[in-house]
Every structure is written in C-alpha cells, then in structure tokens.
Amino acid sequence: MAKQPAIFLDRDGVINQDGDYVCSVDDFHFIDGSIEAMQALKQKGWLLVVVTNQSGIARGYFSEDDFLALTEWMDWSLVDRGVTLDGIYYCPHHPDFGQGDYRQVCDCRKPEPGMFLQAANELDIDLANSWMIGDKASDLLGAKRAEIAHRILVKSGKEVTEQAKELAESIVDDLSAAAKLILAK
Structure with a gap:
C-alpha cells in the first residue's frame, strides 16, 4: 500500500483556543471554523x-490522566461532527520544569521531530507531501526536521516571530484559512 500524506495539527491555538494549560472540558473551546475545516x-x-x-503534565498542573480524559472528549466531539482523527500524539515532557520522569530531554517535544516520525511510522505517512499547521516556530521547526515539506503558521493571538515567518510557507489567520489554502492546491 502506498504511503499517504497527512495534515499535522497542533492542538492549542489551532484546533482550540489557547488558554493557560487547557486541561478540562470547561476550558476547551473549539476555535470558530476549526471543526468545519477538519471536516x-x-x-x-x-x-x-x-x-x-x-508540558502542563510535566509541570504538575494536571495529570496525564486528565489530559487523556480531555483528549477522549475532544476526539468523540469531533467524531460526532464527522471528523475522525487518524492519530493523536503528545509529549508530556519538559527539560527544565518537569517533575519526576517527566523532566527530561526527549525527541518528542517539538521542535524535535519525534511525534511526526512516530506517526509516519505507525500510520504509513508520506512526510514529503504532508502539511503542518501550527501556531509557533517550534511546531514548524519540528515539521521541518521531520522533512515535512509544507508548513503553515496560524496567527492565534501569539506574536509572530521572525523564526516562525522564516519557517512558514504561508501565514494565515486560522485553521479555516489554512484548510482553504491546502484544498485550493
């Protein structure tokens, strides 16, 4: 079977509004148009x-179980709206502020490419023809290191850094605009 390209999505600031360490259903709000874009x-x-x-897991702000419960809720909320995610990968580590085993330098924390490479291996993804949609330079740098050809930066209220501009093929307002750009190609 031939490898298939994918759209990689950061979560906070791309799919949902980025708050301070979103970890509960009450704090999770889909960005307007994000569900329709994924559909x-x-x-x-x-x-x-x-x-x-x-990194909120590493910092002790919430548990890995809290994150997994929220992720399950998000996943089912999307399924109910006709969007099946093919994979969800997360890094619970932080090299400086982690507690216990979560305090580590790892290959999965963006800008490292570990999550992308794991997904490519497990889901048979063609990285050279895939896209990354993120809201920070670290998202795009991780994608570049994984040799993902196309990288889109969404402006989610964060400062758009020079590094992010250099790494981005395109800069758009949100996931909806990113999807329109991809679908027009």
Missing part, C-alpha cells in the same frame, strides 16, 4: 494527525 480536509481524503506538546 473539509477529511472529505478530501486527508489523514488528520494531532501533535501537541503538553
């Missing part, structure tokens, strides 16, 4: 893969 991408046959750093 359109799925209808065109794209694999959708979430890759998210979750």
